[in-house]
Amino acid sequence: MPDDLSLRVTPQPVRRQVEERLRDAIITSRFAPGEHLSDRMLCDLFGVSRGVIREAVRLLEAEGLIHVVPNRGPFVAYLSAAEATQVYEVRAVLEALAGQGFAERASAEEIAELRAVYEELAATRPGSDRLVLLGLKRRFYDVMLRGCRNAYVARMLDQLLNRNSQLRATTLSDPTRLPQTIIEIRRIVEAVERRDRDGAWEACRDHVMQAARVALRILNEQAAMASRAAETAAD
Template sequence: MTEDMRLRVVPQSIRRQVEDGLRDAIARGRFAPGEHLPDRVLCELFGASRSVVREAVRLLEAEGLIVVQPNRGPFVAFLSAAEAAQIYEVRGVLEALAGEGFAARASKEERAELRGIFAELAATCPEAGREVLLALKRRFYDVLLRGCRNAYVARMLDQLLNRNTQLRATSLSDPDRLPNTVAELRRVIEAIERRDPEGAAAACREHVRRAAEVALRILREHERARNARAG
């Protein structure tokens, strides 16, 4: 049996656990941009076989979180400020569509669920850590995408949010970002409660714009520091 055949028969749940775990490890900074990801290290970390690890790496490579260099193996991708700006530009459009659709089509139960997650986020202090905050944001978007009732927007934005994981962790590293995030999402919730699709779209777009400002500033600072070291 070839390795490609073995990859195809790996149970979805095992591969997904490794994929999610590796994505989270990159988002938390457990693996830094530019760091090598040898099979041996990943197999030991996740307790998985080499074939499972390689499939997870291949999937994260497709998301742009990992780059595989010929004869050297996989490395955590560097995300440039220029690439991040493009990601945020597209995310702003898709997130506005998701907010608009949610305000127009979400069920009463979905509205209550989104409101509840927002309340958890608003009650969370920065000391809770990025992992807690990122998990809450992920839950918020899961409900938003489900309730917007647009499968194409949900699929494209979900894929983009996976690529955006590093950026969200970057923006949340700013100590002032969490209270601003809460204030911005409160405006999204308020527009949804008013059944105001245009207002929800505008609030989502503004949330992405402000997150972009913070993340791009930090990324540019990192790039200047990297270039100074290289020079």
């Protein structure tokens, strides 16, 4: 359980701060999939009332980040391989639209900002802190969503990326994924620098599909291991 006092919040507005910090704790995997989020634990952690916690939980449940089990309470949502497949299918289209819009409408300053984030990512190495890597990817998308100049795509993709956070952490657990990710991100950056809308579309879509391939392989392997363990325990 996270014990970082930086999670505590101050008023103005309390509920929004709790919502944002609880969301951040989930999407950075400080709370693991399947972890129980009891009212008492969250109240102690954030230093707020039970009513504030329950309102934040309701909002994050609507986003798909939290699953509330009757008579047991809220848990961090877990994505199955089947659900992950659907998430990646939608994300591939939205991300391609964002990349295409960025190539067409981003300012020169925003393109330079995207390049700068890529250079930071390219300087990392396998084994780097996962939270640092996730933070760099988050910054990359923040720039892209701002520069694509499509509020609907930005809003939907931002919510989907939050839901997809567990999967990004999963793919980064594969030691071969980071070098390939850097290559894929470079293709996106180079396409937008050329103002190549079709190239940006293809590069973004390919990046998502490659990530999907790795994540689904790992999820299926984990499911198979869990099934074998259950069978062994039943013998």
